[in-house]
Amino acid sequence: MNSPSLLDKPTDGKSWPRRTFLQAAGATAASAALLLAGCSDDPDPVPVDTTLLTLGANDIGLLNYAYLLEQLAAAFYQKVLDSPPADLQPGDLAFLNDLRDHEVIHRETLRFALDTQAIISVTFDFSTLNLSTRAGVLAAAKRLEDTGVAAYNGILRLVSDATHQSTLLKISSVEARHSAFIRDVLTPAAGTFATDVVVNASPLLSVAASLTPAQVITETAPFYLPLRVYTDSLPTA
Amino acid sequence: MNLFSLLQHLSEADTSASAPRRALLRQLGQAGARSLAAGLPLALGIAAPAQARTNDTVLDAITLLLKLEDLQVAFYSQALAAPTISSASFQADLTLLQTQQQNHASFLRQTLRDAGAAVPTLPTFDFSGQRGNAANPVLFPNVFTDVNSFLQLAQQLEDASAAIYKGQAPFLAGNRLLLDGVLRMHSVEARHAAHLRTLRRTISNARVKSWPSRADAAVSAAIQVPTQPATNPASTTSIYTAEANEVQIMSGSRLVPYATLLTGDKTVQSNALAEAFDEALTTSQATALLNIFG
Numbered sequence: 001m002n003s004p005s006l007l008d009k010p011t012d013g014k015s016w017p018r019r020t021f022l023q024a025a026g027a028t029a030a031s032a033a034l035l036l037a038g039c040s041d042d043p044d045p046v047p048v049d050t051t052l053l054t055l056g057a058n059d060i061g062l063l064n065y066a067y068l069l070e071q072l073a074a075a076f077y078q079k080v081l082d083s084p085p086a087d088l089q090p091g092d093l094a095f096l097n098d099l100r101d102h103e104v105i106h107r108e109t110l111r112f113a114l115d116t117q118a119i120i121s122v123t124f125d126f127s128t129l130n131l132s133t134r135a136g137v138l139a140a141a142k143r144l145e146d147t148g149v150a151a152y153n154g155i156l157r158l159v160s161d162a163t164h165q166s167t168l169l170k171i172s173s174v175e176a177r178h179s180a181f182i183r184d185v186l187t188p189a190a191g192t193f194a195t196d197v198v199v200n201a202s203p204l205l206s207v208a209a210s211l212t213p214a215q216v217i218t219e220t221a222p223f224y225l226p227l228r229v230y231t232d233s234l235p236t237a
Numbered sequence: 238m239n240l241f242s243l244l245q246h247l248s249e250a251d252t253s254a255s256a257p258r259r260a261l262l263r264q265l266g267q268a269g270a271r272s273l274a275a276g277l278p279l280a281l282g283i284a285a286p287a288q289a290r291t292n293d294t295v296l297d298a299i300t301l302l303l304k305l306e307d308l309q310v311a312f313y314s315q316a317l318a319a320p321t322i323s324s325a326s327f328q329a330d331l332t333l334l335q336t337q338q339q340n341h342a343s344f345l346r347q348t349l350r351d352a353g354a355a356v357p358t359l360p361t362f363d364f365s366g367q368r369g370n371a372a373n374p375v376l377f378p379n380v381f382t383d384v385n386s387f388l389q390l391a392q393q394l395e396d397a398s399a400a401i402y403k404g405q406a407p408f409l410a411g412n413r414l415l416l417d418g419v420l421r422m423h424s425v426e427a428r429h430a431a432h433l434r435t436l437r438r439t440i441s442n443a444r445v446k447s448w449p450s451r452a453d454a455a456v457s458a459a460i461q462v463p464t465q466p467a468t469n470p471a472s473t474t475s476i477y478t479a480e481a482n483e484v485q486i487m488s489g490s491r492l493v494p495y496a497t498l499l500t501g502d503k504t505v506q507s508n509a510l511a512e513a514f515d516e517a518l519t520t521s522q523a524t525a526l527l528n529i530f531g
Contacts, residue, residue: 097506098448098506102513105495112494156416156417156420157420158413163488164487165407166517169420172424173424173427173514174427176424176425176428177428180429180435191327194429207418208425237413
């Protein structure tokens with residue numbers, strides 16, 4: 001399906017059809033209000049930000065945030081498996097398939113949980129990563145897994161629904177295993193499974209590093225381009 | 238595009254837990270406070286008969302987690318005092334693990350103290366399973382004299398630790414600061430568990446993944462916990478029985494239809510569904526496990 005561009009004004013002088021307007025923007029229902037503000041009977045619609053991806057508020061926002069990160073992780077491993085580096089070692093493809101499978105399952109679980117309130121399926125841009133070598137793939141995997149774990153740790157306490165929290169907790173536990181595993185693959189001789197990613201934050205001791213959604217989105221911003229992810233609506237306390 | 242390094246973020250002051258210690262504990266001392274997550278049994282993919290539900294307080298949960306951490310401290314301390322284990326190639330790992338478990342125990346113990354709650358006496362832990370009584374059977378032979386036996390028990394204890402934390406998390410739902418600390422300790426336990434499995438592969442040549450999998454080779458000396466839901470007569474099962482679960486239920490009692498979702502380009506390997514989620518151990522299972530050793 002060709003996505004209509006907002007620059008393609010209708011030539012009959014009528015306003016842009018509302019439904020097509022939303023398709024072009026790739027918006028969620030939550031951000032529809034922003035776009036509809038520019039969708040009037042005026043034949044010249046007000047230009048709106050078509051690159052903004054909003055996650056929503058409360059538990060839905062938090063689930064969409066997790067869903068976005070699982071989309072990112074699944075897309076990353078799928079891309080690696082679609083074009084694996086030539087210097088992979090025996091056993092690498094097996095664990096890359098495992099990691100990919102887990103992320104796909106996480107992603108589909110969250111999409112099902114979100115139902116009609118799920119954000120779009122994002123097309124990711126991995127051009128800033130070097131995925132042509134084993135070292136490049138592992139470095140990227142480590143960075144993504146570390147970020148994902150810190151992201152979950154940043155929001156788990158904020159989830160209101162007990163079932164949602166339990167599901168995210170079970171997923172986050174596996175992501176922590178992924179991170180430790182990749183670190184073990186990268187540095188088998190020296191244990192880095194729980195070094196710089198475990199921090200003291202008085203009065204907490206030896207706890208997992210934690211990042212806010214804003215920090216995570218900043219860290220991963222290149223992957224969403226041209227989209228920009230809006231996190232201000234998420235719970236913070 | 239300026240890519241911020243993750244480590245730069247990590248080194249910045251963490252403001253999420255900067256509240257005074259007493260703010261963490263305001264519900265700990267409330268007599269009779271109940272914090273039961275009604276959705277928990279369904280989310281675990283197990284049925285919810287009456288006997289599977291507990292009414293644990295925040296105090297109960299912290300006390301149980303403290304015993305768990307004290308057990309792990311004792312485990313690594315005894316290992317580091319044992320010539321065979323302390324001279325193994327992974328000794329630095331044991332020191333790191335011991336330090337982190339000690340830090341977890343310190344935080345939990347201080348949490349109880351600050352709340353004016355009773356701090357339990359530190360038990361003497363016996364990792365042979367004999368509970369200090371030579372007349373009892375040895376459940377875990379050669380734990381500190383054989384590296385492979387040590388690693389088997391270490392893996393189980395770390396896997397169980399992560400699962401026990403998950404089982405207790407719902408009882409802390411009313412105290413977000415405390416829950417944040419506990420869940421971030423849980424995350425570290427999951428890292429420990431993954432690494433112990435790496436060690437079992439590299440040191441013991443064991444066929445295990447870094448996440449519990451139905452493809453894992455069985456351990457020779459298995460920790461046994463009460464079967465959940467409870468059976469009549471009562472029975473015990475491996476801590477890994479729950480990990481084979483493939484049922485996930487979302488809020489609103491919505492069963493995730495994996496058979497129809499994971500098709501086409503979303504097809505996964507046969508063990509992946511059970512692997513993708515780490516499951517919880519219940520309070521009953523956790524208490525039984527802790528009682529095996531102390």
